[in-house]
Amino acid sequence: MTFEALEISPWLIEALKNVGIKTPTSIQETAIPLVMAGKDVIGQAPTGTGKTYAFLLPTLSKIDMSSDRIQLLILTPTRELAQQIFENVNQLIKDTTLKAAAIYGGVETQKQVKKIDSGATILVATPGRLIDLMRQGILDVTEIPFLVIDEADQMLLLGFKDELDFLLKTLKLRKQTLCFSATMDKAVKKLAYKHLTDPVEIKSKDEEVHLSLDQKLIQTTDRWKTVALIEQLRTTNPYMGVIFCRTIRRVEKVAGELIREGFDVKPIHGDLSQNVRLRTMKAFKEGVFQYLITTDLAARGLDISHVTHIYNLDLPETVETYIHRLGRTGRMGAEGCVISIVTDKDSEQIKVLEAHLGYSLELVKFERPEDHVDRTHEK
Known part of the structure; x- marks a missing residue:
């Protein structure tokens, strides 16, 4: 056609x-x-x-x-x-x-x-x-x-x-x-x-978006979620990635932790001014930095063809929001990867999600690095 x-x-x-x-x-x-x-x-x-x-x-x-x-x-x-x-x-x-x-x-x-x-x-x-x-x-x-x-x-x-x-x-x-x-x-x-x-x-057909994506769940505990995310960022090292958190406070906290770990990341959320949000979005589209960390609401309208990876530090509250997040990668049939950091508390939500998708998601247990010093809870 x-x-x-x-x-x-x-x-x-x-x-x-x-x-x-x-x-x-x-x-x-x-x-x-x-x-x-x-x-x-x-x-x-x-x-x-x-x-x-x-x-x-x-x-x-x-x-x-x-x-x-x-x-x-x-x-x-x-x-x-x-x-x-x-x-x-x-x-x-x-x-x-x-x-x-x-x-x-x-x-x-x-x-x-x-x-x-x-x-x-x-x-x-x-x-x-x-x-x-x-x-x-x-x-x-x-x-x-x-x-x-x-x-x-x-x-x-x-x-x-x-x-x-x-x-x-x-x-x-x-x-x-x-x-x-x-x-x-x-x-x-x-x-x-x-x-x-x-x-x-x-x-x-949903397959145009989510069946072409590599989706996996990384299982850990609340204490080690950010460490698990950091390991995934280092392992995958995408050209461009978007990290989703559920709250503005979490976006700011995790953004700070990632910056301290040496990642090229900027936050965007509803508490930032319109000018700051527009400048950040423009810079991300132009490939000025590698990772955007955001809430669902702030990411509405995000249309960037080169985003290859989505990271869910928090699973969204609804299947609909998960589908919206999927749409930020693998655009127009391109390949993409979606990695969700989950805990035992997410088990029921995962069942609902898999029932909607019609298939099981790959579950990988996060092995905590023995030599890693956990600083994510330091004040």
């Missing part, structure tokens, strides 16, 4: 060539013809399968390029993801007359509104900031024809259900709605079927 066969606009095919994308992924092959045919779509597609282009390519193909009104609204749960999608859009439209704008918290509203007023036809937004501007009378979205809800499961997890209901009721004149989610639980389906018109359900 080729992009030409999917009948997207010729200018988009040229734009794809310029960013090095030659052939569509499975989810793109499935979604694009449906969207081009005007269908509402509910798509289950894990991060890393090419789902962003699965909704961008057909919706951008349908935009009236002679109009300076907003025609496409893309809703995302976090500002990091909004920034990433905004970047993807700009890569595609840079040689056209189309303009895009992004609105999200943490940035001066006036600057964002100025971009919209300059004739933006594509708007990427987080629900909170969007509704704020609507209630102030600054922004009218009632006549936007195309709506995309990205990472709907995370949108609901973060408590945006009421905001989504409000927005979906407000966009009364929309012609088409697309809802994409890495996981598809009852809450996501209920939301979608309530507001979409005769939607077509599509699903990208």
Whole structure:
């Protein structure tokens, strides 16, 4: 299958060539013809399968390029993801007359509104900031024809259900709605079927992400988890890796320990300023340092093709979050490795995870080095 066969606009095919994308992924092959045919779509597609282009390519193909009104609204749960999608859009439209704008918290509203007023036809937004501007009378979205809800499961997890209901009721004149989610639980389906018109359900095979990954569990005790992580970092020594912790406090603590051990690592989390987070993300994308240590929320929108290894110092609380973490490596069919440091307390969670995945994960017992001096608990 080729992009030409999917009948997207010729200018988009040229734009794809310029960013090095030659052939569509499975989810793109499935979604694009449906969207081009005007269908509402509910798509289950894990991060890393090419789902962003699965909704961008057909919706951008349908935009009236002679109009300076907003025609496409893309809703995302976090500002990091909004920034990433905004970047993807700009890569595609840079040689056209189309303009895009992004609105999200943490940035001066006036600057964002100025971009919209300059004739933006594509708007990427987080629900909170969007509704704020609507209630102030600054922004009218009632006549936007195309709506995309990205990472709907995370949108609901973060408590945006009421905001989504409000927005979906407000966009009364929309012609088409697309809802994409890495996981598809009852809450996501209920939301979608309530507001979409005769939607077509599509699903990208999970195998595209997680079956191609080398996944293993390293069993140890709470006391030795950081030491086990350090051994894995030294053994694997990837080109680029992301380390996940459950809390901001743990991110900061472990980052300090890794730096003392000589690792090239930087933290990113919600307590850091927007400017610091953006600079850190930019530097990581450019390969300035080897490891990013982060929380799940701060990593939303992390789209870095060269990440080869994911390290879970803490298993996530839900299977859905684990799947989202998987999507940070092995992107677009590339190889990747996921290493989770676990203890006996994680046994039930591992059973649930394996039941969802449909296979057992390799379990390796961590052998404590006899000559290692444990300094991770020193004050």
